[in-house]
Amino acid sequence: LQEQTPVFEERYLRYISLLGKGNFGSVELCRYDPLGDNTGELLAVKKLQPSKRSFLADFTKEIKTLSVLRCDYIVRYRGVSYSTGRLSMSLVMEYMPHGSLSGYLEKNASVGLGRMLLFASQICKGMEYLQSKRYVHRDLAARNILVASDSLVKIADFGLTKIIPDDKEYYRVTQPGESPIFWHAPESITESSKFSHKSDVWSLGVLLHELFSDCNRHQSPKRLYMQRISSNTQGPAIPMQLLFVLKDNWRLPAPAHCPARVYALIRQCWAYSPEDRPSFSSLSDQIHSIAQEETL
Numbered sequence: 213l214q215e216q217t218p219v220f221e222e223r224y225l226r227y228i229s230l231l232g233k234g235n236f237g238s239v240e241l242c243r244y245d246p247l248g249d250n251t252g253e254l255l256a257v258k259k260l261q262p263s264k265r266s267f268l269a270d271f272t273k274e275i276k277t278l279s280v281l282r283c284d285y286i287v288r289y290r291g292v293s294y295s296t297g298r299l300s301m302s303l304v305m306e307y308m309p310h311g312s313l314s315g316y317l318e319k320n321a322s323v324g325l326g327r328m329l330l331f332a333s334q335i336c337k338g339m340e341y342l343q344s345k346r347y348v349h350r351d352l353a354a355r356n357i358l359v360a361s362d363s364l365v366k367i368a369d370f371g372l373t374k375i376i377p378d379d380k381e382y383y384r385v386t387q388p389g390e391s392p393i394f395w396h397a398p399e400s401i402t403e404s405s406k407f408s409h410k411s412d413v414w415s416l417g418v419l420l421h422e423l424f425s426d427c428n429r430h431q432s433p434k435r436l437y438m439q440r441i442s443s444n445t446q447g448p449a450i451p452m453q454l455l456f457v458l459k460d461n462w463r464l465p466a467p468a469h470c471p472a473r474v475y476a477l478i479r480q481c482w483a484y485s486p487e488d489r490p491s492f493s494s495l496s497d498q499i500h501s502i503a504q505e506e507t508l
């Protein structure tokens with residue numbers, strides 16, 4: 213890791229509570245309190261479960277990914293903490309007091325159109341920045357957006373992020389883990405498992421659908437897709453059934469109370485062929501003009 217990686221001494225990281233679990237380990241709320249007087253700052257510490265070597269390699273890659281990112285709309289990396297005892301390391305990030313966007317919207321159903329569009333444009337700007345670094349997030353979903361304040365959200369969870377090689381326009385995944393296929397573009401679901409900035413645009417469309425459904429789990433992408441592909445399919449049939457309805461040009465229906473112009477924008481993100489999908493900067497512009505019209 214680069215020498216400028218700040219190191220937080222484990223002995224001053226005081227555990228407060230568990231923020232959440234992932235298949236890698238867990239994220240804990242800690243206070244970094246070297247003075248021992250509770251004046252230290254709150255931090256989110258991602259602890260890797262003591263596990264297989266591959267996890268450590270991926271973890272180090274995630275740390276390298278995050279450490280070069282400097283953007284107001286991306287969760288801020290703070291450094292690392294080494295635990296001598298367990299010979300493992302933790303990733304230290306800024307703590308976002310309002311938690312994930314999905315949790316926030318379930319708690320605050322009164323988020324108006326103006327703020328929804330503000331959140332959408334912030335996520336687009338964060339994705340524009342990621343694209344400028346040739347990063348493909350690959351796991352864009354409301355559960356992976358964090359809420360800093362009532363007017364600021366940030367993209368988080370770079371565990372699946374890949375860098376597109378300079379000579380290519382996409383990244384091909386060899387070992388797709390348990391992928392969130394209901395957020396994946398068709399070309400990422402088929403055997404080719406291709407991921408690009410345009411497949412991130414597809415996932416952003418699904419994220420906007422969640423946003424304008426207030427992340428209501430009864431209208432979640434997974435629930436709606438499973439209803440459509442007749443929920444009696446189990447196992448391997450699901451990706452194929454999903455591809456079938458997408459090829460047949462079926463898409464998630466407009467969420468209740470979703471303005472027609474917003475749903476039209478979401479549908480652009482779900483163009484079957486990647487090159488027909490808009491760029492993040494075009495999406496930002498369109499969201500901006502919708503915000504001006506709709507909130508007049």
Ligand SMILES: C[C@H](Nc1nc(-c2c[nH]c3ncc(Cl)cc23)ncc1F)C(=O)NCC(F)(F)F
Nearest residue numbers: 231232233239256307308311312356357368369
């Ligand atoms: C496993 C962890 N899960 C959770 N994290 C938090 C959280 C609150 N505040 C936070 N501040 C900084 C961080 Cl990194 C997480 C949180 N809240 C609920 C969770 F279930 C996680 O990383 N989730 C991915 C993402 F960060 F994108 F939401």
